[in-house]
Amino acid sequence: xxxxxxxxxxxxxxxxxxxxxxxxxxxxxxxxxxxxxxxxxxxxxxxxxxxxxxxxxxxxxxxxxxxxxxxxxxxxxxxxxxxxxxxxxxxxxxxxxxxxxxxxxxxxxxxxxxxxxxxxxxxxxxxxxxxxxxxxxxxxxxxxxxxxxxxxxxxxxxxxxxxxxxxxxxxxxxxxxxxxxxxxxxxxxxxxxxxxxxxxxxxxxxxxxxxxxxxxxxxxxxxxxxxxxxxxxxxxxxxxxxxxxxxxxxxxxxxxxxxxxxxxxxxxxxxxxxxxxxxxxxxxxxxxxxxxxxxxxxxxxxxxxxxxxxxxxxxxxxxxxxxxxxxxxxxxxxxxxxxxxxxxxxxxxxxxxxxxxxxxxxxxxxxx
Ligand code: PMP
Numbered sequence: 001x002x003x004x005x006x007x008x009x010x011x012x013x014x015x016x017x018x019x020x021x022x023x024x025x026x027x028x029x030x031x032x033x034x035x036x037x038x039x040x041x042x043x044x045x046x047x048x049x050x051x052x053x054x055x056x057x058x059x060x061x062x063x064x065x066x067x068x069x070x071x072x073x074x075x076x077x078x079x080x081x082x083x084x085x086x087x088x089x090x091x092x093x094x095x096x097x098x099x100x101x102x103x104x105x106x107x108x109x110x111x112x113x114x115x116x117x118x119x120x121x122x123x124x125x126x127x128x129x130x131x132x133x134x135x136x137x138x139x140x141x142x143x144x145x146x147x148x149x150x151x152x153x154x155x156x157x158x159x160x161x162x163x164x165x166x167x168x169x170x171x172x173x174x175x176x177x178x179x180x181x182x183x184x185x186x187x188x189x190x191x192x193x194x195x196x197x198x199x200x201x202x203x204x205x206x207x208x209x210x211x212x213x214x215x216x217x218x219x220x221x222x223x224x225x226x227x228x229x230x231x232x233x234x235x236x237x238x239x240x241x242x243x244x245x246x247x248x249x250x251x252x253x254x255x256x257x258x259x260x261x262x263x264x265x266x267x268x269x270x271x272x273x274x275x276x277x278x279x280x281x282x283x284x285x286x287x288x289x290x291x292x293x294x295x296x297x298x299x300x301x302x303x304x305x306x307x308x309x310x311x312x313x314x315x316x317x318x319x320x321x322x323x324x325x326x327x328x329x330x331x332x333x334x335x336x337x338x339x340x341x342x343x344x345x346x347x348x349x350x351x352x353x354x355x356x357x358x359x360x361x362x363x364x365x366x367x368x
Pocket of ligand 1: 009069070071072097141145174205206207213217
């Protein structure tokens with residue numbers, strides 16, 4: 001039986017042609033020496049321009065740092081703005097990458113619990129209730145991984161207004177899925193808001209929007225003082241990102257209209273297939289995602305059915321392990337996202353893989 005991997009954070013799309021060609025050309029031109037620490041000027045400019053085009057946000061390329069993937073962007077920012085023992089507020093369910101990085105840096109995570117019944121809302125009251133004098137950062141991902149939830153302009157505004165009374169609490173928005181949106185939705189970038197206290201930080205990258213996870217290109221947009229420290233951190237740790245790789249990044253941003261719309265259409269089709277199937281499962285509930293390529297499904301009811309209990313499948317972790325061993329279907333258990341009882345299903349897979357998955361799941365559930 002073929003393995004069906006719906007657990008990955010990476011879409012199955014190939015890298016854009018223009019990226020591959022530009023990188024090959026750069027290698028042939030011997031762009032193989034150290035480059036500028038903060039990144040290729042052409043790429044920093046292209047990133048600033050993208051935020052102007054997509055969000056009408058005026059950003060100086062000087063405030064952009066190109067990093068080796070978004071994880072390294074996060075690691076860099078956390079390293080320069082946080083000290084061991086500091087507290088950060090992190091909405092849950094949350095991507096496990098954040099919590100792992102905080103563990104590494106001995107930073108204390110305060111989870112802000114959000115629930116599907118409230119459409120994973122974060123209210124300023126909930127947020128304020130978690131602030132102590134040790135709180136140094138509020139981080140959120142927009143759209144959310146694993147929920148696909150888009151936080152709206154009024155919502156973000158309400159957090160920012162409240163956080164103005166806490167100047168020591170910086171704000172970080174992870175916008176790595178910002179272009180993967182459905183049904184005319186659009187995300188609101190943190191860069192669209194004024195930043196009088198110079199404490200708004202943003203990360204993004206090429207892994208998700210453009211299917212370029214192996215290239216390791218990400219970036220930070222931050223106020224001058226913070227960015228200076230990040231550049232120093234980058235100089236000390238990795239001396240900058242490979243210049244020929246960044247040339248591929250420039251070509252990607254220039255060629256977006258040639259490949260992005262058809263990918264979104266394919267994802268939208270898969271989302272519909274999966275939602276239609278889930279709608280027919282009385283024991284599984286979910287919130288339809290407006291963005292990204294995951295469905296975070298609630299299995300709590302299913303896990304309480306007699307048949308699953310008889311098989312010992314009483315938790316989402318056990319359920320996912322069983323699916324992997326017996327049905328060769330890989331999914332991420334909710335335990336990894338601080339949400340036991342849920343599973344994260346990636347629908348950025350070939351349509352046939354998704355259909356085969358749903359077929360195997362239907363047979364399994366009908367046998368119950
Ligand atoms: N942030 C979020 C919310 C993610 O989901 C991921 C990847 N799963 C990353 C950051 C890391 O991305 P990159 O491949 O650019 O390091």
